[in-house]
Amino acid sequence: xxxxxxxALFSVANRPEVVSLAGGMPFIEGLPLDVIGxxxxxxxxxxxxxxxxxxxxxxEESLRERITEVVAMEGVEAHPDDITVxxxxxxxxxxxxxxxxxxxxxxxxxxxxxxxxLGVFRSYQADVVHVELDADGLVPAALEATLSRLAAEGRRxxxxxxxxxxxxxxxxxxxxxxxxxxxxICRRHGVxxxxxxxxxxxxxxxxxxxxxxxxxxxxxxxxxxxxKTFAPxxxxxxxxxxxxxxxxxxxxxxxxxxxxxxxxxxxxxTYLDTCDWRxxxxxxxxxxxxxxxxxVGALAEHIPAASWNVPVGGFFVWVKLPxxxxxxxxxxxxxxxxxxxxxxxxxxxxxxxxxxxxxxFCFPTPDRIREGxxxxxxxxxxxxxxxxxxxxxxxxxxxxxxxxxxxxxxx
Amino acid sequence: xxxxxxxALFSVANRPEVVSLAGGMPFIEGLPLDVIGxxxxxxxxxxxxxxxxxxxxxxEESLRERITEVVAMEGVEAHPDDITVxxxxxxxxxxxxxxxxxxxxxxxxxxxxxxxxLGVFRSYQADVVHVELDADGLVPAALEATLSRLAAEGRRxxxxxxxxxxxxxxxxxxxxxxxxxxxxICRRHGVxxxxxxxxxxxxxxxxxxxxxxxxxxxxxxxxxxxxKTFAPxxxxxxxxxxxxxxxxxxxxxxxxxxxxxxxxxxxxxTYLDTCDWRxxxxxxxxxxxxxxxxxVGALAEHIPAASWNVPVGGFFVWVKLPxxxxxxxxxxxxxxxxxxxxxxxxxxxxxxxxxxxxxxFCFPTPDRIREGxxxxxxxxxxxxxxxxxxxxxxxxxxxxxxxxxxxxxxx
Numbered sequence: 001x002x003x004x005x006x007x008a009l010f011s012v013a014n015r016p017e018v019v020s021l022a023g024g025m026p027f028i029e030g031l032p033l034d035v036i037g038x039x040x041x042x043x044x045x046x047x048x049x050x051x052x053x054x055x056x057x058x059x060e061e062s063l064r065e066r067i068t069e070v071v072a073m074e075g076v077e078a079h080p081d082d083i084t085v086x087x088x089x090x091x092x093x094x095x096x097x098x099x100x101x102x103x104x105x106x107x108x109x110x111x112x113x114x115x116x117x118l119g120v121f122r123s124y125q126a127d128v129v130h131v132e133l134d135a136d137g138l139v140p141a142a143l144e145a146t147l148s149r150l151a152a153e154g155r156r157x158x159x160x161x162x163x164x165x166x167x168x169x170x171x172x173x174x175x176x177x178x179x180x181x182x183x184x185i186c187r188r189h190g191v192x193x194x195x196x197x198x199x200x201x202x203x204x205x206x207x208x209x210x211x212x213x214x215x216x217x218x219x220x221x222x223x224x225x226x227x228k229t230f231a232p233x234x235x236x237x238x239x240x241x242x243x244x245x246x247x248x249x250x251x252x253x254x255x256x257x258x259x260x261x262x263x264x265x266x267x268x269x270t271y272l273d274t275c276d277w278r279x280x281x282x283x284x285x286x287x288x289x290x291x292x293x294x295x296v297g298a299l300a301e302h303i304p305a306a307s308w309n310v311p312v313g314g315f316f317v318w319v320k321l322p323x324x325x326x327x328x329x330x331x332x333x334x335x336x337x338x339x340x341x342x343x344x345x346x347x348x349x350x351x352x353x354x355x356x357x358x359x360x361f362c363f364p365t366p367d368r369i370r371e372g373x374x375x376x377x378x379x380x381x382x383x384x385x386x387x388x389x390x391x392x393x394x395x396x397x398x399x400x401x402x403x404x405x406x407x408x409x410x411x
Numbered sequence: 412x413x414x415x416x417x418x419a420l421f422s423v424a425n426r427p428e429v430v431s432l433a434g435g436m437p438f439i440e441g442l443p444l445d446v447i448g449x450x451x452x453x454x455x456x457x458x459x460x461x462x463x464x465x466x467x468x469x470x471e472e473s474l475r476e477r478i479t480e481v482v483a484m485e486g487v488e489a490h491p492d493d494i495t496v497x498x499x500x501x502x503x504x505x506x507x508x509x510x511x512x513x514x515x516x517x518x519x520x521x522x523x524x525x526x527x528x529l530g531v532f533r534s535y536q537a538d539v540v541h542v543e544l545d546a547d548g549l550v551p552a553a554l555e556a557t558l559s560r561l562a563a564e565g566r567r568x569x570x571x572x573x574x575x576x577x578x579x580x581x582x583x584x585x586x587x588x589x590x591x592x593x594x595x596i597c598r599r600h601g602v603x604x605x606x607x608x609x610x611x612x613x614x615x616x617x618x619x620x621x622x623x624x625x626x627x628x629x630x631x632x633x634x635x636x637x638x639k640t641f642a643p644x645x646x647x648x649x650x651x652x653x654x655x656x657x658x659x660x661x662x663x664x665x666x667x668x669x670x671x672x673x674x675x676x677x678x679x680x681t682y683l684d685t686c687d688w689r690x691x692x693x694x695x696x697x698x699x700x701x702x703x704x705x706x707v708g709a710l711a712e713h714i715p716a717a718s719w720n721v722p723v724g725g726f727f728v729w730v731k732l733p734x735x736x737x738x739x740x741x742x743x744x745x746x747x748x749x750x751x752x753x754x755x756x757x758x759x760x761x762x763x764x765x766x767x768x769x770x771x772f773c774f775p776t777p778d779r780i781r782e783g784x785x786x787x788x789x790x791x792x793x794x795x796x797x798x799x800x801x802x803x804x805x806x807x808x809x810x811x812x813x814x815x816x817x818x819x820x821x822x
Contacts, residue, residue, distance in 0.1 A: 028463045036463075037455035044448035052439045052447075052642035087498050087646075090669040119666045231463035233673040235498075255530045256667070258501040261675055262644040 013340035019372030021359040022340040024315055028231050039274040055262040057254040059085025063269045067238055074200055075214030078240050084249045085260045089225040089237030093120050095252045101126045106157040110138050112347030114168045128349035137174030140181040147189040159192045166199040166314025169347050169358035183216050198225040201281050203313035204289040218242050226268050229281055234264040294366035298373035303380050315362040324387035327357040339375040424751035430783030432770040433751040435726055439642050450685040466673040468665035470496025474680045478649055485611055486625030489651045495660045496671045500636040500648030504531050506663045512537045517568040521549050523758030525579045539760035548585030551592040558600040570603045577610040577725025580758050580769035594627050609636040612692050614724035615700040629653050637679050640692055645675035705777035709784035714791050726773040735798035738768040750786040
């Protein structure tokens, strides 16, 4: 399937009759829209000439102050001046890559990794080398071995891109023990760490994990977002970076967009000031936990021949299909059965992953999730029968660059 | 002066006691903020789950439909599918450059040209060749000669970047006679035309001029914006491009930001549907005309030794200083006298322009504009005395790349 075919499939998958386990859209129906609407009215009436005007390239200082309070929940001590506000954290990824990466440079990332990051890295002609992860996240010994091997080959990695919490797509979380180990390895090899953390406050069991940035202010660039904890429609993300990097970020952002939206920034600030955002996050956590339970319960009931992790936060379950099945070639059949997912190949730079799929539990209700898994089971069973009769349906992916699925569906 | 020094100067220039004739900020105090606030409240209450969610990479179809009505005022016949919504038209510039320009490629632009575009072109390592403009805009014979010379040197230009209406910074407008001539020259030389038109509806005298895009749907990429006709704080711009380019634009935009802000897009759509935006533009035109009159009147009264054009729309007057004066080295003294402008060097790729300055009349009231010009006259007179005593104060600009003035101040 070419990118355009996958696009066509996903446009079908957005129809209401399809249960989409593909998208990473948060369930914003849970927000108090009447309270937010009223607050936006007041914002425009009282601070409209600021909200509707151009702003600073770095972002509004008042919002950057609020952001320091949010990230303090993960142990991050930041000054408002360390922060650059971006058009979603996707723009932060784009700017950081633009600044640090020349064509041919190596970026190390988990195997698998976020499709939107891989797309950015590819657009700047980086080479991505994947490193193994397990149930405790990125494996330190594997990272050490990869960086040493690259050095021996004369190809020093410039950057580690990691999603420590409730990984997209793998669902796993880097253990607290491993965090300083990973940082020590990167420091020793002179590798910058880019910590992408959109889901960190959405854990189902524990307090937030300490961010990598909380251990090391100089070697870590932290990417954050209000898209999952509040709402993605404002496109407000941010970067926390060392001073010299921050200056480059602001210049690069001004070149790209002049300044981030003041209306959006003040809307987020108003939300943080007006609504009980901590209680809202608690509601989200409970709601998403219930949906996770629905998904893994339905998988156990209907597709026991597959295997998966049970994430302790975030939006995603990473499913290994029964032997011989190919998630990508199975997708058109799944959409015909009115269920959608993202094939695992989207999350690798090199065409791996056809035996996996990412299922997201963030948007559909628990009942819809269960119905989606039932439909998926029909497809998996039919494919499995074919495999038993004719051998594998898997095909080598000869063009890994064709996985440009529309990013908003994969956030 | 280094970029950081200019930055420091401009941060002083933003103080209220300074009359800034530097920034390109529209005077949004003229907007009906109570009506807009109420409409935003209704938007969030009734369409909040859409406004606050991720959207399409290309932008909301309902807004793209409204955009076709707006650009029809300039004779542009576009289908909503031809349009890609961007985070201000600055992002459109960035994406178009990202798609078309490889390091070393030549872009032809007016002399002078928009500083924010030059910054983007520089960031993609393009080479910019300036072409003469006069009171009727870009000079066709000069364009022809430049393109022929480049071809003879084996350096084909890929793109013409032009601001046909109420040029930033030059204030001039391309005559209707010249428009098809410019297009014909570009077509013959295989040069893509990028038409940047943020001010097109803000003419003081006539109906809007026909856009270059209205003559040629295939060879022109049109960049538009709601920043000057409504409000920049939402950061909503757009590109109208041929189909093949539009597909690339959407992919590049998804890589850069996933999707433009739905909240911002629906806010603009709501504004267009709720408020009498045509009457608002009419108000803006009258207000800006009055400010232009204040500026050129004060120049004639207080700095008659300088020369300037009288723009028939837009935000800017391009002033040639009396012989021997240097706008860049004079700036610190001007800021000390509590008046700010942008030195002409910012608008050239190659360090020209030290004998010019850009004065903007969009933001200060007529009284403040007159006061600003009086202060400027004090500085110009003092500098002129120095020139008469000691010869020129002008210094060669040995590092044209240091003109990275904060872009939001120069929009």
